[in-house]
Amino acid sequence: MNDKFNNIDRIISDLNECKNKISLMIVDNQDSVSNITQKIDSIIKKLSDANAYMRKNKASMDSKKKWN
Numbered sequence: 713m714n715d716k717f718n719n720i721d722r723i724i725s726d727l728n729e730c731k732n733k734i735s736l737m738i739v740d741n742q743d744s745v746s747n748i749t750q751k752i753d754s755i756i757k758k759l760s761d762a763n764a765y766m767r768k769n770k771a772s773m774d775s776k777k778k779w780n
């Protein structure tokens with residue numbers, strides 16, 4: 713299960729890096745860059761929220777196993 717969390721953490725990190733690189737690009741249409749970075753931010757937030765939810769559920773399940 714920890715591998716899943718590490719993989720998600722790695723994806724989030726990679727997406728943040730991509731977003732930062734895109735933000736630094738000099739392009740003619742700043743609106744397009746802003747739109748792309750907003751979409752990446754949205755994906756990062758959803759992945760982060762899902763990862764936090766899974767970690768919480770795993771901790772809860774581990775706790776239940778401990779007491780059973």
